[in-house]
Amino acid sequence: MDPSANTSGLPQLARRSDASYLDFVEGFREYILGPGAAFEERLNAALVDAGSRRGREFRDPEDVRGFVQSTTLGPLRDRLARTQQEMKWHALWRSFDEQRGALEQGLADWQQRGPGALHLDPEFQVPAYLNVHFHLQPGGYYKDSLSGLLYHYGTKVFFRGGNDQDELHGALVRTVPLPTDGRVSRVLDMACSIGQSSTAFKRRFPDSEVWGIDYSAPMLRAAHRRAAMQGVDVNFKQALIEQTGFPDGHFDVSFAFIVFHELPLRIIEATVREAARVTRPGGVFGVYDFAGSGGMSPFQRYHRWFDARHNNEPYSQDFCDCDFDAILARYGFKVAAQTLDSRKGGAGYMSRWFATRAD
């Protein structure tokens, strides 16, 4: 661990022991979710074996749940998965809360500086459906003035060291195909959170105008601080992704990074409709999100069941079960590519969609 590593705008923790504590959580998370404890490998093998013996594979979430929770290992795995998440937020929130005044002042100071501009709406009302403490983050994404900074450090632990320099965002943004005519002058990052994709887009298309939008003011303050610290010129605006306020056909590329699984189905539909409205004909809409449940292994189905209920992802199962390709097509998108992505958590959990707006 190197607590001085701060090249991505990650705030410092209150003390060295907080950093080493969170470093433990990061390593422990890697251990219980990866090959160390091999929970997934062993439980999936047991599910496949039991399905084979009974002549019917485990697919239905409740069926899978019943089996996993009847084993010795399953409930212990669940206990540990929940515990590491609780430990992370407990330590992180306490460490930032101790420095609250200084951190809030830092956000306020950066709000006045460029490059890039921050557009907050003092009249903005957060809809009730977004009042969820996703991933058990205290206060969710918006109730704490430090929600953006908490999210930044929280996701650092979540990605188990693999995204400390925005490697994941950079790689995803580089794979987004160009519009049919190759022209990219405006980019929209929908639900940008702390703006990691937004800055990656500006780096890829330095002559373009990049907008990151999100409903959470604390996220946007952290996004602006981070982008300005890096000297990257991105505009951030407080808005709902289903109601962006931009003109028709305004963007050449629109992008949504792991947001759809955090929306009710009616908002998923409304968001795709809005993306189709603001993306110009021939433009590209890129999406990176949870994979559909159709291609999941039995254990991955269980993990989704668990994650929805015990990691506060109430909408994720509906998203995984929906026909997202059909929703994209319904609003005039032609799906150009769909690739099952791999990541540290294992192949099959994530997908990406590249959809082209019909001419």
Add this chain to the structure above:
Amino acid sequence: MPTEPPDPRAQTPEGGTSISGPDPVYLRDPVLDATVRMLVELSAQLWVERERRLVLEQLLESRGVVARAALESFAPDAAQVEAIRTERNRFIEDVFKELRRIPVTGA
């Protein structure tokens, strides 16, 4: 200035899957759940201490500041005793706060 994080019970998801409350029990016996939590917490605290000691030992050794014998014979003054006691109490709270989460059930 907040002294407690926002209340996790004040959430209003629209449909979808019901989310668990703040203290789900996974191991059928809350005492077992608490025991596992304490074990993981203790491991984290142990690592924090080990990491700090490793850093300290490296610094002391490389700078030639403190001999090993001086560490063994160190006698804290009253203020140092108080500071260590505060840290000790924080350590105990971190590991054993789980005891408060065990519900009172049964006769």
